[in-house]
Amino acid sequence: MKTKKIARTLIPSAALLCLTLAQPAHAYQSPEAQSFISGFNSFKNKDYQSAIKQFSTLLGQPESQLRELSLVFLARAYFKEGNTSESAYLLYLWKQEFPDSNLKTTLEQDLMRETAKIDINAILARKEQERIAREKAEAERIAREKAEQERLAAIKAEEERKAREKAEAERIAREKAEQERLAAIKAEEERKAREKAEAERIAREKAEQEKLAAIKAEEERKAREKAEAERIAREKAAAERLANHKASIFAAVSAPKLVMAVSSGDLVAVAGKEMVIPLTITNPGIMADSFTLATAFPEGWQSRFEIEGKPITTTAEIAPGASTTVQLKAKPPVSVLEGQQLALPIRLTSQVAGDRPISTEIAMTASAPIVRAVVKKVDSVDGDNSRAQCLVSVLNVGSAEASSLNITINHPASYVPVTDGSATFSKVSGETIRISQLNLASGGLQEFLINFKVKGGTSKGISCKAELTLE
Template sequence: MKSFRTTFVRCLAGYLIIASLLTSPAFAVTSEDSQIFIAGFNAYQKKDYQAAIDRMKAVLDKYPDTPLRDMAIFWLARASFKAGYERDAARYMSQFFKEYPDSPLKGTVEDDLLSLVTRYDKGEQLPAMARRGAETPVSEPSVVRQALAEKTAAARQAAEQAAQKAAGVTAGAATTAVEAVGAATATATTASQAAARKAAEEKAAAERLAAEQAARERVEAERLAAQKAAQEKAAAERRAAEQAAREKAEAERVAAQKAAEERVVAERRAAEQAARERAEAERVAAQKAAEEKTVAERRAAELRAAEQAAAAKVEAERVAADQARRDREAAERLAAEKAARQKEETEQSAVRRAEEQKRAALREKAVAEYKSLIDRFPGTRAAAAAAAKLAEMGITHVAPSPAVAAAPPALPEKNAQILTLEVGQFADADLMIQAPAQGLEAGKRHEIPFEVVNRGNGTDSFYLESGFPSEFGAQFADAGRKEMPINLTPSLAPGERFRGILSIAVPREAIDGQKLVYPIKVASRLDREASQARDIFLTASAPLLRAVVKTDKNQVLPGDKVSYRVVLLNIGTAAAQGVALRLNYPPQYEPVGFGEAGFKQEMKAALVLDGMRLVSGESREFEVTFQLKDEAIARQELFLRADLVNSELQTRDSFISAAAVVKPVSGVAVRTASEKLVVIPGQQVSIPLVVTNTGNQREDVIIKPNLPPNVAYTVYQDLNRDGIRQNNEPIINHVGPLAPKEESYVILDLSTPFSESDGTAATVSLAFVPETDQARGALASLRLLYSRPVVDLVMSGKGGRLKPGEVSSFELNFTNRGSNMAKSVELQSTMPKDLELVASDPSFARNANGDYLWTFDELGASEKRTIKVTFRVRSGTAVGTSIQVKNVLKYQDQLGNRY
């Protein structure tokens, strides 16, 4: 039974230690929560249980969703139990077990309170107030454990008495002694089985409660899943309706756009037909330019292919290097694992050899002891028992024959008989332990006094054995020489006492209030079967740190400041030394003024405040401020994680704040190469634009044009970002959707009218409006300046009457008053047959009709040209003949438009 209890307690302690290392992050509460809770905790520490009950109830009533709820219910149950309210204590502790079945604090609950919870869960009606009244904390073992220990000791004592009684009877009564020992052993076995059955019943009850809790959680999960499915279905239907509406609107928009495009296409076709007629003469030059462009593109493609091949080669080399590095790392890892396994096997072999050597040494020592006993006490019961033990070990040892002294001749007596007796040595001891009156602080070494009394009838020494795990580092020592570890007491005379200490170090992983039960044992050096064990009941004392993190804003705009209030609590029974607070903030935050609170920045990712000390029941409050960066994405959830690191106990607990959500912000920016563009009437121009989403959310940007009615437009998506319209680039009426800070390149294609005069201007503007917030739009404005050639012809000369054969002259002056160059300027002069052209400056040419032609390739803006013509009237011209000279001026602009 004792071994079963010890194993159970060890398993429970290990589970609690593991659970304490897996502390789940808590979520933030208000500072008032923590203030009320810490006041209740301090009242419990001062044994003002009624005040503790009032404070914990206030926390649960005012803040039912507080993350300190588990601790509030736990301490409310314990305070109610200490105050004598058994029914409330059992109800609250049962609620704690059901809501937090995995809490490590379950192992710190008093046994009497656990018994009340078991009775309460079975439906037993408990009294509101205990008959014993209010309790104060005690350090003695529980009644259940004490009764179990007393029962085990009684069974062991009965077995020992039966064995001693059997040793004093004759050989013929050996069978009776064996039966007595069997009966005593059966009694101990019955007690052990009863305790095992009780433990099995308690385990079955715990499993039943866990199954009920799991069933309730499963039903709740199914309900939430059904609710979520219904919500998702409704959302899907709503999205489908919205999608249908959008598709309908899109179809109408596409139809309208198609009609407009058809109209524009028709106009464009007419313009293209005219342009083809004008551009026929330039086709050869354009073809040559196209060939040159093709050659350049082919060379560029070859260059790109070479660059791509080089990049592919570099990438292949990098991949090969990465693969070689991974193979090398894998080989090194396998070699390290193999070396570790070989090292572990070597260590295990050394441990096994050491154990075998130890067992062999102990066996030799036992054989020597048995032989010594046979030699020193030949013919005694003890010698016979020692010989039997040696026989069991396969060793035969014959005691030396004692020297027989010559006895004087006995006088003959009538009816005289002599009985010779010899008292054998009896081994027994008492072990007394002085249990600690208060909890033992984790991470520190403590001493537990004990006494060993020799209750045998001869000098004996006793082995000291500990059942504490290795992490406790248990050591025995003499109370007078604590620095020297021992495992065997000095030789003790009958009734002599040995005062010693057991030195243990409570592991750092122990949680506050954790119960520790481990045995220590003394065994006689003369007779190892004569032993006695006692359980040591300990309670761990450790700091229990909690952090409360609260934000003053639930929604934050980029550029705004947000403050966090951090409250640290120590709700353990021991002081916390070397505590460091580490605030891990997201990269979207920039800390502001953190030095005033004593924090220092670490790696631009955390604020650290170390070297703190918090006594039991103490709280500290800090306030830190962060500024949200402009590049924060909309609807991101930002958390501040507070890590509490206890460097003395090497523990870390994490606590997370409530989420601060980034508010969505809409914005768009447009840029173009220039704000003014000079065009020729009838010219088709392409204007590249760059649209940028300056907001923090994914945005669809609508295009709203504002153009003169005689200007046709089309907006294209510039896929390759070269500013040139390609055949595969689609026509668009919106941009996006664009991610935050994403840019999109578009081309605005304008068709200007032919009828615009030189020097006139028109404003073209496009509004780019975010779909979610149309007040945050941007305007791209462009001023069109029309420029064309305007050539005027002025003729001056001497008119009047001329005689036949008389010579006269006139001048033809033409000036380009426009703002653009005139090309292919041609002056055609038609003279009647009565006139004869004598001379001309510059020279002329004649066409098929006989008209005189003067041609100039170009005439710049404000440029003037003059033609001087000398003529005479032909002989034989009749008097009164009216003679007129007709001059016609023709020219083109740079697009080939004729005037």
């Protein structure tokens, strides 16, 4: 029994091995075998959709020698794709056509189990309905083709009728042409006499026309030469004008104030606050020009150029010697340092002389808040050791207001903050509370008294640490 089972397994495997053996480059390769191996490799690679396509092509060939293998592998591929009904139908066909097949041992147990649950009679009935539908569609296609053939035959008959009518019309035309030719021969001698007289008249007129044409051509040549000389002069003047304009723009590379001037006095950049810097852009050249504006501010800065509230990157065309006002809106980061001297680079590029951009800087002084916190602790309140207090004093000694200031206070886990009469705060964790969104003017001082209760037994005393952050 074991030898018989091994033989059943080896037979289909040997068939597949024969199909996959390498062939010489010049040997004939069966399209049928190639198609099956392509489907088999797709099945091995778990590309079941491609395998279904290849095996289905082989099933369309009733005389295929690989029909038995194709039925089995197509059933397995459909089962892997989740189409158990189609798998059951294919196994039914395989059993009907190959009742003595030895490929049963190659089928998966779950495939045999699940397909056995399928009502094959219902599938056969559905397949029969599909066959009837296909035959009906084929009959309708044949009827359409017949109607098309009849239509083409009618068109051909109409074309032949038109060809006959055309041939008859051509015959009549030829006869008429012959009659006209004979009449023309009769009139030829009279025509020659008239033509001779006409030729003499034309020759005289032609000589006169050639004389007038020569005079006109000479006048046009002189006019063209004059126009060309004027064009060359205009182009030369334009080139000189362009060169002079570029020279004026290039001169501004070493003297940027010729092109851009800051309209305000000393500039102060307040941390986190947008500032408006009026810029006057002047065209120092002798041609109308426009300028592309760009900033190269440090990381964290925000900037844009506007004219009449509309963002721009390039100015409108500016007449020679004229100016236009541009607003530079810049917002420094909150990390700028109080009193820091800033030189923020700006680049202007002429649309006419763009090969040498003009770089300049805007000088300003940074203004920022300098905030500090002082914490004072009270280990007992009115002699009550179960209560404690922390007084947090916040100072701003910078030149700018501290807006959106947050105070994070860390306290021992043995103390619980309470809100009875103390500052308003929010709890972050078991040992951290926060007082948020404060505004503290320059030179300002705010104090916050926070009450605590001892959690559990006694404590060695309270200690608080305050950390300040700006948003």
